[in-house]
Amino acid sequence: MTRAAIIVCWVMAIGLALFLIIPLLVIAAASFSPTPVFDLPLTGASTRWYGRIGRLDGFWPSLLLSLQIALLSTVISLVCGTLAAIAIARGKLPGAGIFATALVSPLMMPGLVLGIALLQGFRAVGFTAPWATLLVAHLVITLPYVARTMISGLARFDFTLIEAARTLGCSYPGSVLRVMVPALAPSFLIAGIFSFLASFDNYPVSIFLADVRTKTLPIRMLQYIEEAPDPTLAALSTLILAGTVILLFVSDRVVGLHRMAGTSD
Amino acid sequence: MTEAALSAPVAAPAVDRERLTAVGFVLPSFVIIAGVFALPLMLLLGVSFVDANGLTIANYKRLLGTPYYLWVIWNSLRLGLLTTIIAFLISYPAAFALARARGPLRSVLLATLFLPLAASVIVKAFAWTILLRSDGIVNETLMALGIIEDPIRMIFTETALIVGAVNIFLPFMILPIYAIVAQLDSRYAEAAATLGASPVVTFFRVILPLTLPGIIAGVALVFSLSVSAYVVPTLLIGEKYPTLATTIAKAYLLAREPGFGAAAGVVLLAIAIAVVALSARLSREPK
Amino acid sequence: MSESSPHLVVRGVSKRYGPTTVLDHIDLTIRRGELVTLLGPSGCGKTTLLRAIAGLAQPDTGKVELAGRDITHVPPHKRNVGVVFQSYALFPHLTVAGNVAFGLKVRGMARREIDVAVDRALSLVKLGHLASRRISALSGGQQQRVALARAIAVEPDVLLFDEALSALDRKLREEMQVELRRLLQEVKATAIFVTHDQDEALTMSDRVAVMNKGRIEQLAEPRELYLRPASLFALNFVGLSTRISGTVLSADNGKVDVETKVGRLSALGNFQAGSPVIVAARPEQLRIGGEDETNSASGRVRSVVFQGSRTLVEVDAGAGESLLAELSGRDGAIPGVHDEIRLSWPVAETFAFPMEAQA
Numbered sequence: 001m002t003r004a005a006i007i008v009c010w011v012m013a014i015g016l017a018l019f020l021i022i023p024l025l026v027i028a029a030a031s032f033s034p035t036p037v038f039d040l041p042l043t044g045a046s047t048r049w050y051g052r053i054g055r056l057d058g059f060w061p062s063l064l065l066s067l068q069i070a071l072l073s074t075v076i077s078l079v080c081g082t083l084a085a086i087a088i089a090r091g092k093l094p095g096a097g098i099f100a101t102a103l104v105s106p107l108m109m110p111g112l113v114l115g116i117a118l119l120q121g122f123r124a125v126g127f128t129a130p131w132a133t134l135l136v137a138h139l140v141i142t143l144p145y146v147a148r149t150m151i152s153g154l155a156r157f158d159f160t161l162i163e164a165a166r167t168l169g170c171s172y173p174g175s176v177l178r179v180m181v182p183a184l185a186p187s188f189l190i191a192g193i194f195s196f197l198a199s200f201d202n203y204p205v206s207i208f209l210a211d212v213r214t215k216t217l218p219i220r221m222l223q224y225i226e227e228a229p230d231p232t233l234a235a236l237s238t239l240i241l242a243g244t245v246i247l248l249f250v251s252d253r254v255v256g257l258h259r260m261a262g263t264s265d
Numbered sequence: 266m267t268e269a270a271l272s273a274p275v276a277a278p279a280v281d282r283e284r285l286t287a288v289g290f291v292l293p294s295f296v297i298i299a300g301v302f303a304l305p306l307m308l309l310l311g312v313s314f315v316d317a318n319g320l321t322i323a324n325y326k327r328l329l330g331t332p333y334y335l336w337v338i339w340n341s342l343r344l345g346l347l348t349t350i351i352a353f354l355i356s357y358p359a360a361f362a363l364a365r366a367r368g369p370l371r372s373v374l375l376a377t378l379f380l381p382l383a384a385s386v387i388v389k390a391f392a393w394t395i396l397l398r399s400d401g402i403v404n405e406t407l408m409a410l411g412i413i414e415d416p417i418r419m420i421f422t423e424t425a426l427i428v429g430a431v432n433i434f435l436p437f438m439i440l441p442i443y444a445i446v447a448q449l450d451s452r453y454a455e456a457a458a459t460l461g462a463s464p465v466v467t468f469f470r471v472i473l474p475l476t477l478p479g480i481i482a483g484v485a486l487v488f489s490l491s492v493s494a495y496v497v498p499t500l501l502i503g504e505k506y507p508t509l510a511t512t513i514a515k516a517y518l519l520a521r522e523p524g525f526g527a528a529a530g531v532v533l534l535a536i537a538i539a540v541v542a543l544s545a546r547l548s549r550e551p552k
Numbered sequence: 553m554s555e556s557s558p559h560l561v562v563r564g565v566s567k568r569y570g571p572t573t574v575l576d577h578i579d580l581t582i583r584r585g586e587l588v589t590l591l592g593p594s595g596c597g598k599t600t601l602l603r604a605i606a607g608l609a610q611p612d613t614g615k616v617e618l619a620g621r622d623i624t625h626v627p628p629h630k631r632n633v634g635v636v637f638q639s640y641a642l643f644p645h646l647t648v649a650g651n652v653a654f655g656l657k658v659r660g661m662a663r664r665e666i667d668v669a670v671d672r673a674l675s676l677v678k679l680g681h682l683a684s685r686r687i688s689a690l691s692g693g694q695q696q697r698v699a700l701a702r703a704i705a706v707e708p709d710v711l712l713f714d715e716a717l718s719a720l721d722r723k724l725r726e727e728m729q730v731e732l733r734r735l736l737q738e739v740k741a742t743a744i745f746v747t748h749d750q751d752e753a754l755t756m757s758d759r760v761a762v763m764n765k766g767r768i769e770q771l772a773e774p775r776e777l778y779l780r781p782a783s784l785f786a787l788n789f790v791g792l793s794t795r796i797s798g799t800v801l802s803a804d805n806g807k808v809d810v811e812t813k814v815g816r817l818s819a820l821g822n823f824q825a826g827s828p829v830i831v832a833a834r835p836e837q838l839r840i841g842g843e844d845e846t847n848s849a850s851g852r853v854r855s856v857v858f859q860g861s862r863t864l865v866e867v868d869a870g871a872g873e874s875l876l877a878e879l880s881g882r883d884g885a886i887p888g889v890h891d892e893i894r895l896s897w898p899v900a901e902t903f904a905f906p907m908e909a910q911a
Contacts, residue, residue: 002464005358006365013362016355017377020435023392024384026402030395038395080293087290092283099291102298108486108541110493112510113309113530114302116517120312120527121305140301143294163608164641166628168655168706174629178658182645194383201385204495204510208517221387225500229394237388244383248376 024241031234038231049235056232058220065131066217070199073138074146077195078188080139081146089154103147106140111204114140119208130214137205142195149194153187186255193247306534313527324528334512338532341508345492345536348430349438352487353480355431356439360479363439364446382436390500393429394420397501426502430491437490438483445479478548485544489537509533558617559584559742560605560710565614567600574600575611576766582710582744587736589745589753591789592763598746601763602712605744607631619709629658634703638715640695642687648698649674649683655706673705676735693724700732704739711736711743717752729755750790754778762786784830784905793832794876796849796869797907800827808904813871814849821904828907835864837897838877840887848896849875853887867895 030038032045053059084103088096106114118137127133161183165175203218210219224233313324328334363374381389396402397419404416419425453475457467491497495510509529516526560582567575574597582588590598603609605616607628615624623631634655642651649670656666674680677697682690690698696716703711717725717732733756736743745756753760754774761771762785770782781787787795798812800823810817810831819831833847851869863886867875875895879886887893 005464005468006362009358009362009365012355013359013366013374016359016435016439017374019355019432020381021377023389023396023432024381026396027388027392037400038398080297083290084294087287090283090287093287093291094284099295102303103294105541106298106302108489108537109306110489110510110530110533110537112493112495112513113306113534113537116513116523116526116530117305117309118301119517120523121301121308124308136301139297143297147294158639158641160637160639160641161643163606163628164635164637164643165654165658166608167606167631167633167635167712168702169629169632169658171627171629174658178654179643183643185645197383197385201387203387207514218385218387221391222496222499225387225391225394229391233391234395237385237391240385240388241380244385245380248379248383252376 027234028238028241031231031238033231033234036230038234049231050239052232053236053239056220056224056236058215059236061213062215062217062220065134065214066200069131069134069138069216070196072135073142073199074192074196077139077142077146078192081143081191082150082184082188085147085150085154088151089157090159100147100151103151104144107144107148111141111202115205115208118205122209130209130211133209134206134214134216137209138199138202141202141205142199145195145198146191149187149191150184153184153191157183189251189254193251197244197247309527309530309534312523313531314524316524321524324525327525328528328532337507337512338509340506341492341510341533342536344426344430344494344498344506344508345488347427348434348491349484349488351427351431352435352438353484356435356442356483357476357480360439360442360446363443364449378436378439381432382440386433386496387500389433390429390497393425393432394500397425397428421502421505423502423506426498426506429501430494430497433494433497434487434491437486441482441486442476442479445476449475481544481548485540489540492536492540493533557584558582559586559619560744561615561617562601562605563615563617565601565604565611565616567597567604567609567611573766575604578614578766578768580761580768580771582742584742585737585740586759587733587741587743587745587757589747589757589760590763591747591750591753591760593748593789596763597766598763599714602714602744602746605710606633606635606712632706632709634706634708634711636696636699636703636711636713636716638718640699640716640719642695642698642702644687646687647683648679648685648687648690651687651698652702652705654702659706669705673701676704676739677701692719693728696720696728700735704741709742711741713743713745713747715746715748718747718749725752726755732756754790760790762789764789778834781903784832787832787903787905792835792864792876792878794835794838794874795830795832796873796875797828797830800825800829800904807899810904812873814851814869814873814875817847817849817902818899819847819902819904820900823904823906829904830907831902831904833897833902835876835878836862836880837901838875838895839897840877840879840885840893840895846896846898847902848894849873850892850894851875853889853891853893856886856889867893 031049032047033049034044034046081103084099087093088100093099115137118133118140122128122133122136127136157180161179162172162175165179166172170178201218202216203222206216207219210216215223221233221236314320314322316323328338363371366374398404399416399418399420401420403419404413407413408416449472453471454467457471458464462470493510494508495514498506498508498511509532513526513529513533516522516529520526558581560580562578562580565575565578566573576597578597578601580588580601590601592598600609604611605618607623607626611624615622617623618631618633643654646654652670652673653666656669661669670683671680674683677700679694679697679701682694687695687698696719699716717728720728729752745752747753754777757774759771759773760777762769762777762783764785770777770786772780772782777786778791781790787793796812796814796817798810798817801809801811801816802825803809803823806820806822808819808821808823808829810819810829812831817831819829821829823829849869851867851874854866854868854874855864857864857866861880863879865877865879865887867877869875877895
């Protein structure tokens with residue numbers, strides 16, 4: 001590459017990094033605003049907004065609901081998606097390639113369209129309990145993340161390792177536990193974190209399945225923002241960001257961000 | 266042939282058992298994808314052909330026959346196109362720098378990609394509403410620098426929408442491109458140079474074709490995400506920039522016109538499927 | 553149990569995958585401490601036989617006995633075998649020592665004994681200094697040694713090597729062949745190697761089983777295999793040879809006279825007059841010049857290839873037949889290309905094989 005091109009590349013990369021990170025820094029700064037109008041805490045910081053998060057209308061039930069749905073749908077998807085990925089990777093399944101494509105296809109489909117389709121579908125079969133419909137719907141949100149990560153993880157897994165463990169004295173289930181699980185643990189972690197975040201943050205699907213009493217946190221937050229934005233929301237956003245940072249930090253310790261860049265394409 | 270036919274049943278049970286296990290393994294996922302994804306989408310297609318009077322194509326006539334809704338569709342496509350083009354122009358060179366970065370610098374750069382990727386869309390969109398308010402940070406900074414005298418209106422403009430959309434979908438563009446660029450063997454460029462190619466020729470004849478799979482993946486992903494974005498236009502521009510997504514939401518949540526909303530959904534779905542099909546076709550073609 | 557009593561017995565083992573017969577009634581008996589190679593082209597069933605012994609493939613019929621115990625239906629983890637896989641199959645999440653200790657840990661051995669056994673296994677393969685390394689930090693040759701140490705550490709009744717040296721480059725492979733044989737003899741291991749490399753088979757084994765199409769064509773010591781191949785396939789697969797097709801004129805007591813396009817030749821073999829046969833001899837048996845009581849043929853030298861201690865001379869004998877002679881430096885003058893020469897070789901080193909068994 002010529003020198004000019006290299007300089008352009010670096011300028012773009014640094015600019016891109018700043019552009020991506022600044023909104024997140026601003027929202028964290030605004031959460032310490034001394035006044036109710038998102039001043040940056042240049043003249044003095046206040047933590048009082050954090051204390052008010054819990055008093056937001058309907059906050060706790062929404063947080064609980066979002067955590068429940070995200071955790072449960074992630075766990076179910078991890079089990080189903082991993083099993084499917086194993087069958088696809090072993091190559092004993094006719095039409096495995098087509099099925100693998102079908103499994104990840106919801107990732108490319110507009111969430112809103114999935115939302116209304118599920119609303120119609122659930123209504124058609126008389127399945128209207130909001131909590132349960134949300135959980136089932138979020139399986140379609142989380143499963144593609146798990147399937148994509150586990151299929152690419154298993155594609156790198158050498159099934160001879162299981163045979164090696166068996167000849168060394170491990171039973172078949174023991175071999176899976178001692179060899180396959182540790183080897184796939186990084187993929188499992190990445191799949192779990194990203195599917196949890198996808199579910200926890202989902203708005204376009206949930207909005208059609210929620211009712212007045214059953215609202216996920218993103219629905220609640222959008223409502224707060226449209227009704228009366230104040231630094232309390234910045235504080236809540238900052239806490240959610242902090243949680244995300246912790247999750248990413250843990251996965252970086254265990255897996256390495258570079259590896260995640262390779263698998264989340 | 267006869268011997269083969271006779272002997273086949275002998276080995277059949279073992280093969281059958283393996284296949285049966287495989288089918289059992291994919292069954293739960295199959296049920297989810299078929300029952301909670303494929304079937305509802307087909308039902309939606311059916312609903313889009315129905316109104317109060319029964320079977321009809323009135324929903325599509327309304328959507329594709331009135332100038333207002335054609336403008337709405339154009340708004341969606343415009344949002345998708347502008348976001349994709351700008352995100353690509355930033356991401357492509359940046360991916361090369363990222364691929365050259367080593368050590369702590371690379372970790373920092375990757376972190377600035379992954380954190381926004383993992384961060385909540387609503388949080389990021391909310392951040393832009395704070396940034397772009399007339400008493401917001403961007404205006405205050407510009408005024409402090411003496412670039413402008415009075416605050417300019419930024420929130421609820423198309424600029425705000427595109428800036429926010431690019432910001433939110435950018436990681437989906439750079440990561441697939443980076444994944445390809447990072448694997449790019451620098452010897453290709455060296456080989457091209459020894460064969461007499463100028464840097465410009467090397468770029469267009471060697472680098473660009475080799476990185477095309479990453480570009481296709483990133484473009485397809487960012488376009489299909491931004492064309493159907495809902496949270497971003499709702500918070501950053503609102504009523505005056507109606508898109509297919511906001512039209513769908515309105516038809517279902519306010520107007521109670523499921524048939525019309527479904528038709529809008531089908532059009533949006535068709536755009537998404539077209540993008541996926543096109544990208545699959547492009548990345549299959551040997552270049 | 554005495555040294556010569558059967559240690560591993562494979563009896564009538566067959567295996568089919570769909571319409572394909574991979575193993576066709578295999579019988580194989582191996583003595584304690586013996587090193588045996590299964591040699592053959594890909595698809596001959598050698599790996600499937602190895603997997604059947606390891607318990608990784610279930611035979612359709614037949615029995616496998618190891619150390620006096622019928623293991624036909626015993627799962628792999630209770631067979632006490634050690635396998636070195638082609639890809640090595642080292643556990644990437646464990647260190648070198650962790651890999652070697654794996655089999656001992658699952659056997660419930662005490663921690664201290666494990667440490668001792670791991671040290672011993674690693675020092676056997678000269679890798680004691682790398683015990684705490686990650687697998688990904690090792691070279692191919694080092695990984696191969698770790699895989700060996702891991703298999704040896706559990707003191708298996710039989711060690712099984714599935715193309716274990718094929719991933720190494722040539723020089724390293726030849727060194728490993730010699731070292732591995734010495735090491736296995738040192739620990740008095742019984743071992744089976746699977747390979748398609750004839751040099752590896754001849755170097756490493758006490759006996760070689762040449763396999764073709766799911767059958768063992770010949771089971772013999774390397775020397776006998778080379779000097780007295782039992783079939784045309786065995787002749788072709790191991791070493792070079794001169795082969796001439798012809799028809800049996802007369803047969804007499806294990807000896808036949810054969811009419812060929814290069815003249816009348818005599819060979820060892822039992823055939824009826826009129827049978828189509830291939831007459832073959834090893835190239836080092838061919839000498840320049842004609843003598844009585846020998847087979848001989850003449851032709852024009854097509855190529856001369858110098859290979860250090862020997863020179864290979866290919867002679868066009870006309871009518872589409874060619875002769876291959878291996879001449880050592882001491883044999884005097886090496887002919888030049890296009891020279892007309894006559895080659896002769898002893899009848900006792902000439903074999904006849906049935907034509908239809910062409911490999």
